[in-house]
Amino acid sequence: MRVIDLHCDALFKLWESGGTLDYGRSEELAANRERLIQGGVQVQCYAIFVPPEVKAEHKLQAALDQIHYFYDEVLGRHPDFRHIQAWEDFDKLQDGEIGAMLTLEGAEPIGSDLKQLNILYQLGVRSIGLTWNDANLAADGVLEPRGAGLTVLGKDIVRFNNRHKLFTDVAHLSEKGFWEVMELADYPIASHCNARAVCDHPRNLYDAQAKALFDRDAMIHVVYYPPFVKENGQAALTDLIRHIDHFCSLGGVRNIGLGSDFDGIEQFVDGLEHAGKLPNLMNELLKHYKEEEVRGFASENFLRCRPR
Numbered sequence: 001m002r003v004i005d006l007h008c009d010a011l012f013k014l015w016e017s018g019g020t021l022d023y024g025r026s027e028e029l030a031a032n033r034e035r036l037i038q039g040g041v042q043v044q045c046y047a048i049f050v051p052p053e054v055k056a057e058h059k060l061q062a063a064l065d066q067i068h069y070f071y072d073e074v075l076g077r078h079p080d081f082r083h084i085q086a087w088e089d090f091d092k093l094q095d096g097e098i099g100a101m102l103t104l105e106g107a108e109p110i111g112s113d114l115k116q117l118n119i120l121y122q123l124g125v126r127s128i129g130l131t132w133n134d135a136n137l138a139a140d141g142v143l144e145p146r147g148a149g150l151t152v153l154g155k156d157i158v159r160f161n162n163r164h165k166l167f168t169d170v171a172h173l174s175e176k177g178f179w180e181v182m183e184l185a186d187y188p189i190a191s192h193c194n195a196r197a198v199c200d201h202p203r204n205l206y207d208a209q210a211k212a213l214f215d216r217d218a219m220i221h222v223v224y225y226p227p228f229v230k231e232n233g234q235a236a237l238t239d240l241i242r243h244i245d246h247f248c249s250l251g252g253v254r255n256i257g258l259g260s261d262f263d264g265i266e267q268f269v270d271g272l273e274h275a276g277k278l279p280n281l282m283n284e285l286l287k288h289y290k291e292e293e294v295r296g297f298a299s300e301n302f303l304r305c306r307p308r
């Protein structure tokens with residue numbers, strides 16, 4: 001089963017380690033090359049994430065440093081990796097190759113300057129999340145109590161995404177921001193979110209939000225972080241599958257994908273401790289769903305819904 005995973009934070013960990021971790025096989029990386037191969041991952045998306053404690057004037061440099069590790073460590077040292085730069089590149093992957101795509105989690109690195117967003121785009125970023133959990137110059141994140149939506153800058157970023165056929169990612173965005181993105185974005189996506197009806201966490205989506213995405217034929221990629229899976233935070237594979245069941249009950253069977261959050265999380269669903277354990281999830285899914293539906297969750301739904 002070929003898997004497309006819409007979110008991991010391996011670049012953040014490589015950056016945090018100052019480049020000392022070996023992307024090929026470091027035990028500290030849940031989504032290292034060896035584990036992606038073991039787990040059947042065909043495409044991995046790599047988020048650029050600059051944590052809140054980095055001073056504003058250093059955020060762009062931190063983002064560029066993470067892109068350096070993407071080119072130098074992930075792509076540069078592994079000839080079987082292919083950089084995904086265009087939406088048709090997904091169709092060009094040969095057996096034994098792993099596609100790698102850059103995404104941005106939070107618009108902080110660009111400040112208020114769309115020229116800097118264009119630079120990140122030119123370097124390969126193909127999905128833009130306006131916020132992480134906090135408020136920034138583009139929008140409010142889920143943990144900002146003010147609960148505002150998009151600023152003028154945030155709307156300009158969405159228009160930039162539309163013009164260049166980039167995803168606008170609603171994971172981490174405030175509820176008001178979500179609805180504004182749904183109005184404005186041509187290519188909305190939720191790259192790593194679960195169902196709030198199953199686990200009531202602010203990072204998860206209400207049914208109305210999930211339905212609005214499905215009505216647009218947009219994707220929700222379920223996330224493996226236990227606090228987003230089950231309210232007591234201890235989660236089994238079947239608990240994760242309850243989110244898929246729920247999204248299916250809302251009409252999402254052809255709009256559900258996977259967004260692990262590996263290397264951005266320190267707790268794990270039992271049996272899903274790193275990317276190499278993905279066959280456990282696939283086997284469990286095959287007990288509940290037809291093979292073609294599981295192939296849909298693993299990769300084919302995303303391939304059908306990607307921008308053209």
Ligand SMILES: [Zn+2]
Pocket residue numbers: 105171172192261264
């Ligand atoms: Zn995240």
